[in-house]
Amino acid sequence: MLDLIRDYWLYFLIGQYPQGPLGGLALTLALAALALVLALPLGVVLGVARVSPLRWLRWPVTALVHTVRGLPLLMVIFWAYFFLPAVTGHKTEQFGTMLAALVIFDAVYLAEVVRAGLQGVPHGQFEAARSLGFGYLGAMRLVVLPQALRAMLPSLVNQFVATIKETSLGYIIGLNEISFIAAQVNAQVFTRAAEVYGLLAATYFVLCFGLSRLAWALERRLARGRAPGRVTP
Amino acid sequence: MFDADLLLHGQYHDWLLHGLAVSLKLTGLVFVLALPLAVLVALLRLAPVAPLRAAGWFYVEGIRGVPLLAHLLFWYFGAPELLPDGPKEWLYAHDVEFASAAVALTLYTAAYMAEDIRSGIRAVPAVQFEAGRSLGFGFLATMRLVVLPQALRITVPPLLSQTLNLWKDTSIATVVGVGELMYQAARVESASFRSLEAFAFASAAYLTVSLVLTALAAVVQRRWPARQA
Numbered sequence: 296m297l298d299l300i301r302d303y304w305l306y307f308l309i310g311q312y313p314q315g316p317l318g319g320l321a322l323t324l325a326l327a328a329l330a331l332v333l334a335l336p337l338g339v340v341l342g343v344a345r346v347s348p349l350r351w352l353r354w355p356v357t358a359l360v361h362t363v364r365g366l367p368l369l370m371v372i373f374w375a376y377f378f379l380p381a382v383t384g385h386k387t388e389q390f391g392t393m394l395a396a397l398v399i400f401d402a403v404y405l406a407e408v409v410r411a412g413l414q415g416v417p418h419g420q421f422e423a424a425r426s427l428g429f430g431y432l433g434a435m436r437l438v439v440l441p442q443a444l445r446a447m448l449p450s451l452v453n454q455f456v457a458t459i460k461e462t463s464l465g466y467i468i469g470l471n472e473i474s475f476i477a478a479q480v481n482a483q484v485f486t487r488a489a490e491v492y493g494l495l496a497a498t499y500f501v502l503c504f505g506l507s508r509l510a511w512a513l514e515r516r517l518a519r520g521r522a523p524g525r526v527t528p
Numbered sequence: 529m530f531d532a533d534l535l536l537h538g539q540y541h542d543w544l545l546h547g548l549a550v551s552l553k554l555t556g557l558v559f560v561l562a563l564p565l566a567v568l569v570a571l572l573r574l575a576p577v578a579p580l581r582a583a584g585w586f587y588v589e590g591i592r593g594v595p596l597l598a599h600l601l602f603w604y605f606g607a608p609e610l611l612p613d614g615p616k617e618w619l620y621a622h623d624v625e626f627a628s629a630a631v632a633l634t635l636y637t638a639a640y641m642a643e644d645i646r647s648g649i650r651a652v653p654a655v656q657f658e659a660g661r662s663l664g665f666g667f668l669a670t671m672r673l674v675v676l677p678q679a680l681r682i683t684v685p686p687l688l689s690q691t692l693n694l695w696k697d698t699s700i701a702t703v704v705g706v707g708e709l710m711y712q713a714a715r716v717e718s719a720s721f722r723s724l725e726a727f728a729f730a731s732a733a734y735l736t737v738s739l740v741l742t743a744l745a746a747v748v749q750r751r752w753p754a755r756q757a
Binding site: 361362364365366367368369370373374377459460461463464466467474477478481486488489490491492493495496499500501502503504507 | 589590592593594595596597598599601602605606607609610692696697699700702703710713714717723727730731734735738739742
C-alpha cells in the first residue's frame with residue numbers, strides 16, 4: 296500500500312494537473328465547495344418560500360422539494376446530463392453537469408434546513424420586527440434569518456460533508472474527481488483493488504470525519520453562546 | 529414527442545419493469561438484513577462495557593465518513609480478491625454484482641439506522657431501564673423486554689425515512705452492473721435513444737415508492753405517536 300501512495304499520491308491529489316485538467320481530491324473539494332456556495336442562496340430563497348403565507352409561492356416550492364427529495368441524486372444527474380445540452384444548445388462538460396445537479400439537489404435539502412431554522416426562531420421575534428414597522432421581507436431579512444442562519448451553521452458543515460460524499464457520483468459520468476482517479480489507478484496497477492479502494496475510503500474518511508468533528512464543536516460553541524442568563528447575543 | 533407506447537408494451541417495457549423488480553428486491557433484502565444489524569450496533573453503542581461502545585462507535589463513524597460509491601467499489605472490486613480461491617470462484621459463478629451491492633448497502637444502511645435506533649432508545653426515560661434492572665432483569669433482558677419495545681415505536685418514522693434513503697441508494701448499485709431500475713433506464717436509453725421516456729419511467733417509479741414511504745411515515749407518526757411516559 297505504501298508504494299501505491301508513493302507512486303500515485305500526486306495523481307490522487309490533483310489528477311493530471313498542470314499537464315491536464317485539474318482532478319482528484321482537489322477537484323472533489325472545489326466541486327463540493329462551489330456547489331454549496333451556489334446552493335446556499337437558492338436554498339435560503341426556497342426555504343423562505345416554504346414558510347411563506349402566499350399559497351401560490353408555497354405550493355410549487357413544496358412540490359419541487361418533495362419531487363427532488365423523492366428522487367435519487369443519480370437520477371437528477373442523468374436528467375442534467377441529457378437535458379442541459381438540449382436546453383443550453385451546446386454540450387455541457389462533466390463538471391458543469393455535476394455542478395448543476397448538485398446545486399439543485401443541495402438547494403432543496405438546504406431549503407428544509409432553512410425552514411427548520413426559521414421555525415426554530417421564536418415567533419415573537421418576527422412579531423416584534425413587524426410591530427417596529429418592518430415589512431414581511433424586511434423582518435425576515437433583518438431579524439429572523441440572521442438568527443436562523445446562525446443556528447444552521449453546524450447543519451451547513453454537515454451539508455458540506457454530504458456534498459463531498461455526493462461528488463463521488465461524478466464517477467458515473469466520467470468526471471475525474473477522486474473516485475474516478477482511484478478507478479484509473481486501479482486499472483493501472485491491476486489485482487490490487489482492495490488496497491486502491493481501501494485508500495480511497497480512508498481519504499474520504501479523514502476528510503469527512505474531520506469536518507463532522509468541526510460541526511460538532513460548532514454546535515457545542517453555539518449551545519454555550521445561548522446559555523440562559525445571557526442578555527446580549 | 530413523448531412516446532408512451534414505448535413504456536406500455538414490448539421489450540423496453542419488460543426491461544424497465546424487471547429493473548423496478550430488482551430495485552424493490554434489493555431494498556427489501558437490505559432492509560431485512562440491516563435492521564437486526566442496526567439494533568445490534570445501537571446496543572453496542574449503549575453497552576455498559578467501554579470496548580463494546582468503542583466498537584459500535586468505530587462502526588458508525590467509519591461507515592458514515594465514506595461515500596456509498598466507495599463502499600460499493602470496495603465490495604465489488606476489492607473484497608472478493610481477498611477471499612481464498614474456492615469461495616472466490618463460487619462467488620464469480622453466481623451473481624457477484626448483486627451480492628456485493630447487497631453487502632455494501634446493508635453495512636451502509638445499518639450504520640444510519642443504528643443512530644436512529646440509538647436516539648430512540650435514549651428517548652425512553654432512564655427510569656424505565658432502572659425499573660427493569662431493579663425488578664431483577666439483566667442488561668439485555670431489560671433492553672429486550674422494557675426499553676426496546678418503547679424505543680422502536682419512537683423510531684418507526686425515522687426508520688421509514690432511512691428506508692426511503694435506502695430505496696434511493698439502490699440506484700448507485702448501477703455502477704457495479706446490478707440490473708436495477710437505473711441500470712435498465714440507461715440501457716433502454718442507449719438502445720432506443722429515447723432518454724425522455726426511459727428517465728420519465730424511472731423517475732416516476734422512484735418518486736412513487738418514495739412518496740408512499742413518506743406518507744407512511746407521516747401516518748405512523750400521527751396514528752401511533754410516541755407514548756408519554
